[in-house]
Amino acid sequence: MSTSPPAARRRVPAGWVATAAIVALLVAMAVSTKYRSVEAAAAAAPKGFDPAAFGAENYDAKVVPAIKGNAVELPALLKAVEEDKEAAGQKYGKRAGTGPYNFAVKGTGTAGKPTSGLLPVDVPGLPDGAKVYLQIGPAINGTALRDSVGFITFGQFVNQVDFADAATALNDQMRQKLLNGLDIAALDGKKISFTGAFTLLTPATVTITPVAVS
Known part of the structure; x- marks a missing residue:
């Protein structure tokens, strides 16, 4: 086989x-x-910073209550600054790093004639020569609303541009919520009360960003 x-x-x-x-x-x-x-x-995708949303979410809910709650009578504050600027800043103010102090203040006085975006206010009891102005727009300058509350810091933002935009957004909210409904011209010569914030550059001239005027 x-x-x-x-x-x-x-x-x-x-x-x-x-x-x-x-x-x-x-x-x-x-x-x-x-x-x-x-x-x-x-x-x-990650969202970029939205200044308008930041302003809307923080101005009424957080910033205004903080400024009103911490506001110091302006004459008393300026006298404290005159006596010891650093001590007054540490006691009443807020600042980032070594920058100027920012203060929440309130006061009462007689309004003058508005000019160049500022409303002069004659406040009794101030140190000699001190002048007070309220920012009334249309341009609102500075970062006092952002920096006077103490809880808005640079570390919360991606970069310096967003940090600056946050301050501008709060100023825009103030203009919309307060100034747009205020008859500024009618205040001339009248007694008013105000609450707001300012950055201390010189105690001789105090320029306040208001959050309340009545």
């Missing part, structure tokens, strides 16, 4: 094996990959 030799095993070309492995990998990647729409991707 004759026996025939076993059939030779067919070898699979190495190129086919590599190709099959790549195809399998691509299929696995396709199955495991989640595809999102452009809208979904945009919604999930």
Whole structure:
């Protein structure tokens, strides 16, 4: 009886094996990959700083109550500054690093004629020569509203631009909420009360950003 030799095993070309492995990998990647729409991707992306939203969320709810709650009578504050500027700053003020102190203040006096965006107020009991002005716009300058409360700091922001925009947003809120409804011209010669904040540059001239005028 004759026996025939076993059939030779067919070898699979190495190129086919590599190709099959790549195809399998691509299929696995396709199955495991989640595809999102452009809208979904945009919604999930990190959001940039929104100054308008920051102002709207913080002005009425946090900044105004903090300034009103910490406001010092202006004549008493300026007398304390005159006696010891650093001690007065540490007791009543807020500041970032070695920058100037910012104070929340209140007072009563007689309003003068508004000029160049400022309303002069004759406040009794001030140190000799001291002058007081309220910012009435349209341009509202400075960072007193931001820096006088103590809980808004540079470390909360990505960069200096956003930090500056936060101050501008609070000033914008003040203009919208207070100044737009105030008849400034009608205040000339009348007794008014005010609450606000200022940055101490010189005690001889105090320029206050108000949050309340009545």
